[in-house]
Amino acid sequence: MSAKARIVPAGPAAVAEAVKVLQDGGLVIAPSATHYGVFCDPENAEAVARVFEAKRRTKFGPLTLAIPDPAEIGKYVKVPDFVDDAVLGRLLPGLITPIFFKDHPFPEQMTMGAPTIGIMCHGRRPQYDITQVFGPIALTSANLSGAGGALVTREQALEDLGSSVDLFVDGGPVTWDDAAGQDQGNTVADFTFDVPYLVRAGRFPTEDLVEIFPNLVTDPAEYKKALTGRMGQVRT
Known part of the structure; x- marks a missing residue:
C-alpha cells in the first residue's frame, strides 16, 4: 500500500500513467461525471481486495463495473429481454447504473457473493477516458465506508483514501447538479427481479425511468425486502 499517492493533473499523460x-x-x-471514485482491474482479486481494505467497507456494497462502450455489455452481464437495444440506448451512456445478472467470472469479493453486478458508462471525465484505453474497471466512491455524502469531492477523496492508492488523478472539482438536490450520484436500478426496482435516486431522473419502465418499484424499502429475500439480511 502506498505511503502517499502520486497526484497528477488530468490529461493524456495521466491516462497513460493510470493505465500502467x-x-x-x-x-x-479519478473523477467521473458525478464524483471522485477509486478503481482497479476487475480481473485482479488482490486489487479488488485492496479497494475494500482502503474503504474499510463492512456493509453490503459490491463494486460497480465501468465499461468503455455500452455495446460491450453482453460480455459481462445477462440483459433481460425487456431491456432491448432501444431501451438500453436510452439508459447508457447515461447517469444511471443498471444492475443485471453477471455473466463473467469476476472475483467473488467484487460482488460480495451476489449473482448480480451494476454497470456504469457515462461522461468523458478522466475516469471514462481511462476505460477507453485500459478497458473495464471496477470502482466505487472514493470515501471511507459510511462517510459518504451527497458528493464525494476531490478534498474528501484525498483525505479519506489518498494514502491507500497509487495514483490520484486531479480533475478539479466535480460539478453540483442543482436539479438532483441531495441525489448527486448515479441513479441505480435493479433489473434482476420480476419487476424493476429503484435502488437509489440520482441524476438520471426517476420520472424518466418510470416513463421507460411503468412498473418500476420506486420505494427503496421495497427493494431492500426483495434483496433480503435473495441474499438474506444485508447491511446497506
Whole structure:
C-alpha cells in the first residue's frame, strides 16, 4: 500500500500513467461525471481486495463495473429481454447504473457473493477516458465506508483514501447538479427481479425511468425486502 499517492493533473499523460498502475494491480482515484471514485482491474482479486481494505467497507456494497462502450455489455452481464437495444440506448451512456445478472467470472469479493453486478458508462471525465484505453474497471466512491455524502469531492477523496492508492488523478472539482438536490450520484436500478426496482435516486431522473419502465418499484424499502429475500439480511 502506498505511503502517499502520486497526484497528477488530468490529461493524456495521466491516462497513460493510470493505465500502467492498473495493469500493475494498483489503485487509482479519478473523477467521473458525478464524483471522485477509486478503481482497479476487475480481473485482479488482490486489487479488488485492496479497494475494500482502503474503504474499510463492512456493509453490503459490491463494486460497480465501468465499461468503455455500452455495446460491450453482453460480455459481462445477462440483459433481460425487456431491456432491448432501444431501451438500453436510452439508459447508457447515461447517469444511471443498471444492475443485471453477471455473466463473467469476476472475483467473488467484487460482488460480495451476489449473482448480480451494476454497470456504469457515462461522461468523458478522466475516469471514462481511462476505460477507453485500459478497458473495464471496477470502482466505487472514493470515501471511507459510511462517510459518504451527497458528493464525494476531490478534498474528501484525498483525505479519506489518498494514502491507500497509487495514483490520484486531479480533475478539479466535480460539478453540483442543482436539479438532483441531495441525489448527486448515479441513479441505480435493479433489473434482476420480476419487476424493476429503484435502488437509489440520482441524476438520471426517476420520472424518466418510470416513463421507460411503468412498473418500476420506486420505494427503496421495497427493494431492500426483495434483496433480503435473495441474499438474506444485508447491511446497506
